[in-house]
Each structure stands twice: as C-alpha cells, then as structure tokens.
Amino acid sequence: MLITLYSTEGxxxxxxxxxxxxxAGLKDKVDIVDIAFDDALFSRYGVTIPVLSIQNHVRNxxxxxxxxxxxxLKTWLITNKLG
Incomplete structure (x- = not known):
C-alpha cells in the first residue's frame, strides 16, 4: 500500500x-506529490490540499x-481495509 499525500512546499x-x-507509523508508505509542478494536479487540488489518496487497482x-x-485517518484506513 502506498499513500499519496498531495501537498506543496510551505x-x-x-x-x-x-x-x-x-x-500512525506510515512514514515509509507515504509518497509526497507536490502539486505545484503539475497543472492538472494544481487544478484539481489547488485549494483543497492536503489530500490523501491510495492507488488501488482492485477497487476505487x-x-x-x-x-x-x-x-x-484511522477510520479511513480501516474502512478501506488499509489499516
């Protein structure tokens, strides 16, 4: 499981x-993505960061x-069978 943290510097x-x-002990499972360097991500998350996402090819x-x-956070992880 890899959690994406959509973020930006500062x-x-x-x-x-x-x-x-x-x-929560998830430091090694977090990929931080800076939205400032991607127009599509900035458009999607520019006013809502931080946002957590998990890429799961089996289900949404x-x-x-x-x-x-x-x-x-714990509820989100458990609900999605990630914690």
Missing amino acids: CHLCEQAYRLLVE VPELGWPFDTDS
Missing part, C-alpha cells in the same frame, strides 16, 4: 497531515481531504 496544513501519517478508494485528525 503548506502548514500539509505538514500537519504528514505528521499524522508519521505518528475514496480520497481523504483536509481537515482530518488521527481518528478520521
């Missing part, structure tokens, strides 16, 4: 989201958008 909310992932996993906390 985003304090993105830093908070990353800390939650680290605290809904993204988790900010705001989220430890409990909602």
